[in-house]
Amino acid sequence: YHRFVETILQSTHVADRTVAQELSSLRGNNIGLMSHLAFAMHRQGQAQGREIELDTLRQLLQPDFTDEVGDFVALIHSRGTLVEERDGYYRFIHLAFQEYLVARYLAEDYWRDEGPKATIRFLAAQTPDSWWREVATLLPGYLLKELAPHARRVLYALAGGNDGRTDWSAEVVHWSPDVQLAAAEIAATASLEWFEQDQELRQQLVDRLHYFFTTPDLLNQTAPQLRANAGRALAALGDPRFSADAWYLPNDPMLGFIAIPAGTFTMGEGEEAHQVTLPTFYIARWPVTVAQFRAYVVATGEQPKDSDSLRDPNNHPVHWLTWQEATRYCAWLTATLRAWAATPPEVAEKLKAGWQIMLPSEAEWERAARGTKGRLYPWEGNEIDGNRANYRDTGIGTTSAVGCFPAGATPEGIEDLSGNIWEWTRSRYLGYPYPSDVQGRAKRERFAAEDDELLAMRGGGYLA
Incomplete structure (x- = not known):
């Protein structure tokens, strides 16, 4: 995703020299603007967060990008970039790029402005919602590439473990059962993709998911689809019930x-x-x-x-x-x-x-x-x-x-x-x-x- 986004924003892919020069001057802000837009759209939920009208687009980009909105919309109509317009509605050319940019926003902007703990808490709260699933699994991957020390911290926190700075076990018990299970499953799924060789993290995740599957009163309080996801993750890690x-x-x-x-x-x-x-x-x-x-x-x-x-x-x-x-x-x-x-x-x-x-x-x-x-x-x-x-x-x-x-x-x-x-x-x-x-x-x-x-x-x- 990172390479594709960087490539498609390169001015060399624009035939019109004038547009190319405009894009080159805006490129630094453009990725930040689109990350901001992706996050703002995603927060509106699955029903309303996939495509928006122009007035909504302008509202979502204010006040941080008020001066850039006009040029950004002009670029959409002249070459498209990662956002396209169809019949008066604006949307990312594929949901996957919106999700990647949301993960980028959380890793770069939200992490900087709100702090690591607030970012982790925000992410955990979204994990039961399938609309945020890909974002949650992409975030550790983005951090691993750009801010590697933070990637493991996110996964340990979602698993209710000690991330090296904070022992999250006392906090996660106050999360709803759905959030606890979904956060642990997302952490497990992401770890299998990004941290397969980290045996300490792997064992932490196995123990966490195994606890749910051996604590019926807790598991019964979670949504069936979340249990199914967690069961698949536990199978991939190695299910200690067998x-x-x-x-x-x-x-x-x-x-x-x-x-x-x-x-x-x-x-x-x-x-x-x-x-x-x-x-x-x-x-x-x-x-x-x-x-x-x-x-x-x-x-x-x-x-x-x-x-x-x-x-x-x-x-x-x-x-x-x-x-x-x-x-x-x-x-x-x-x-x-x-x-x-x-x-x-x-x-x-x-x-x-x-x-x-x-x-x-x-x-x-x-x-x-x-x-x-x-x-x-x-x-x-x-x-x-x-x-x-x-x-x-x-x-x-x-x-x-x-x-x-x-x-x-x-x-x-x-x-x-x-x-x-x-x-x-x-x-x-x-x-x-x-x-x-x-x-x-x-x-x-x-x-x-x-x-x-x-x-x-x-x-x-x-x-x-």
Whole structure:
């Protein structure tokens, strides 16, 4: 951006010698004027900050550039520069240049006039607004080029750390949860672009984002889109909720498996409602992630039929798998954990006794989601909203990191049972009632399936 802006403002790109001379004399002020204009426009918000009328342009440039406005407008009409006029409205030739110039203004003018702390506070307050997202990620890059010592200071501050001059941890707790999370995510995203080798900063950001994802009461207070952004950033940094040494299974004593006690529950709705009795089983806290399935691919060499299956961030649920691929993953994980000397004792004992890791049956899935009190949703209450699940009305439009919706967890702590991803079961797709006896379940539940056999899916994805 810097090179492009400098180049396009060079007078050598102007055919008219008179205009070239005028531009040369104005060039020093021109970049400052446009940075000021970009910032003033951006502060008007997404609805009004993209294009403005001439009277508004004049107002935004007063009083600092009152004397230059006339020449600037004349230059726009004679050659265009970075600002163009169409049908009486003035706008930057591309939003990206407006965003770059806003970042420049904050780094140069706002930083000088208001001071570093005020600049950081102003930037942090804007981070939940997607309109300011690119500005916030460009600012550290601009500082790195022009004022390198300040760049790390901004990122440490946004992460709530110690920037070498100020310990921001006492201040950020007074920011709203949205600002805290968005600021940390922006800092993480920017650090991956500008400071990838700074391990101290990286760990600070990992710790900050991990704190949100392990503090449900705090995460629940943030906007779903901000959680989704933060989940992607945490995946890029390395999500400590999962253990690389354990094939990216959850980093807890049960490797993420949660017990569902034996008992009877009501399966189905209305006239189809019936009682089903199940023995004790365990179900994963979260759907299988991209990183977990990639560990299987690396270990076995088996590539998924759909290459898009492994393109999402590591902590997102893996999707586009066939039922057979999902089943083979479960069989591989069973064998792997049986052979692993470090398998947690309770898991190892179960596997040694003949338990297997497999897809849940349709009945097991519904028991985990519905509970014994006949819940309509996995959570308590009969209402759904974007704070509880990643579905169509949430507006994310793609999968999100597992664990983004703790308010949608079951009382046992199982998450993402509704929304985010459709989930395979091992049950054939047949009518009710679902059998409770061992022989009946054996006929209904499959451990191998023909390609043309219909199998039950549950959960509903991000577009459901």
